[in-house]
Amino acid sequence: MGSLRKPAIVIHGGAGTILRERLTAEVEAAYRSDLEASVNAGYRVLTQGGNSREAVVAAIRVMEDSPLFNAGHGAVFTHEGTIELDAAVMEGRGLNAGTVTGIRHIKNPIALADRVLQHSPHVMLMGEGAEHFAREQDFEFVDNDYFATERRRKQLEQVRRADEGLTRLSEDEDDLDAALRDKQHSTVGAVAIDSQGDIAAGTSTGGMTNKRFGRVGDTPIIGAGTYANNAVGGISATGHGEFIMRAVLAHDICARASYTGISLQAATDEIIAGKFADLGGSGGVVGMDPDANIVISFNSPGMYHAWVDVNGRSGTGIFK
Numbered sequence: 001m002g003s004l005r006k007p008a009i010v011i012h013g014g015a016g017t018i019l020r021e022r023l024t025a026e027v028e029a030a031y032r033s034d035l036e037a038s039v040n041a042g043y044r045v046l047t048q049g050g051n052s053r054e055a056v057v058a059a060i061r062v063m064e065d066s067p068l069f070n071a072g073h074g075a076v077f078t079h080e081g082t083i084e085l086d087a088a089v090m091e092g093r094g095l096n097a098g099t100v101t102g103i104r105h106i107k108n109p110i111a112l113a114d115r116v117l118q119h120s121p122h123v124m125l126m127g128e129g130a131e132h133f134a135r136e137q138d139f140e141f142v143d144n145d146y147f148a149t150e151r152r153r154k155q156l157e158q159v160r161r162a163d164e165g166l167t168r169l170s171e172d173e174d175d176l177d178a179a180l181r182d183k184q185h186s187t188v189g190a191v192a193i194d195s196q197g198d199i200a201a202g203t204s205t206g207g208m209t210n211k212r213f214g215r216v217g218d219t220p221i222i223g224a225g226t227y228a229n230n231a232v233g234g235i236s237a238t239g240h241g242e243f244i245m246r247a248v249l250a251h252d253i254c255a256r257a258s259y260t261g262i263s264l265q266a267a268t269d270e271i272i273a274g275k276f277a278d279l280g281g282s283g284g285v286v287g288m289d290p291d292a293n294i295v296i297s298f299n300s301p302g303m304y305h306a307w308v309d310v311n312g313r314s315g316t317g318i319f320k
């Protein structure tokens with residue numbers, strides 16, 4: 001066994017049109033506090049000898065339980081007024097992955113994705129089948145209403161009207177809703193490296209407000225919203241999923257770094273500002289390279305994020 005290394009972790013709480021002038025001090029403090037709680041939960045796992053996958057899951061659970069983020073409790077509504085959740089986790093050692101989509105009754109979808117990784121011969125389970133597996137694995141079930149919040153219900157109404165061309169988005173909303181004005185933002189994700197040098201990445205989301213027809217986004221698609229490979233790094237993405245999927249964003253960033261020899265941060269910046277933006281994509285990623293360098297990059301006005309580096313230095317951020 002090699003010598004123990006210092007762990008590090010980085011998380012995001014979603015990217016989007018987060019406008020500084022519309023974000024009140026109170027709302028900003030609430031986001032920063034939950035981001036800190038999440039990144040600290042993950043870092044604690046790492047310092048207590050847990051592996052990077054366990055740390056990523058622990059960090060994401062905190063954000064799934066917070067009403068502020070578009071994951072778990074507080075997730076966005078579908079067109080039909082239900083909540084359908086997607087999550088994924090991947091290990092950079094051995095390239096193992098578990099993902100779930102269309103989850104309606106499992107409190108922490110990231111825990112189910114983790115269980116798929118560990119205890120299923122499959123990589124991706126959907127809807128009823130995924131929940132059947134959850135029952136076999138003794139998961140706790142909750143009513144779909146558990147995930148619902150008033151803010152997201154109001155947001156569905158606003159987005160529905162805007163999608164139907166009846167109003168412009170967000171003209172008369174209060175500041176809290178201004179922080180939620182995007183259809184998609186506030187997906188959550190984490191990437192960590194543990195004392196063995198193993199990298200893991202995970203992402204969890206409700207998808208996009210007013211999504212229809214069983215829409216699946218990038219989050220549970222390995223290589224699009226979530227990817228990890230110890231040889232090059234791990235990435236968790238957030239933003240408009242249709243563009244992230246078409247860009248195969250997380251894998252493409254890792255591939256560019258691997259094939260060209262440039263750093264993961266440089267590869268990320270090139271792709272987020274270049275190919276991804278050129279396609280019309282808005283969003284960003286967090287990542288970690290094998291030397292525990294933290295990667296943060298976004299082309300949207302803001303992305304909620306937080307980190308603890310190998311020296312134990314930590315921080316939270318929203319804007320560039």
Ligand code: ASP
Binds near residue numbers: 185
């Ligand atoms: N990427 C997510 C999706 O499209 C949304 C987000 O990141 O906010 O499902």
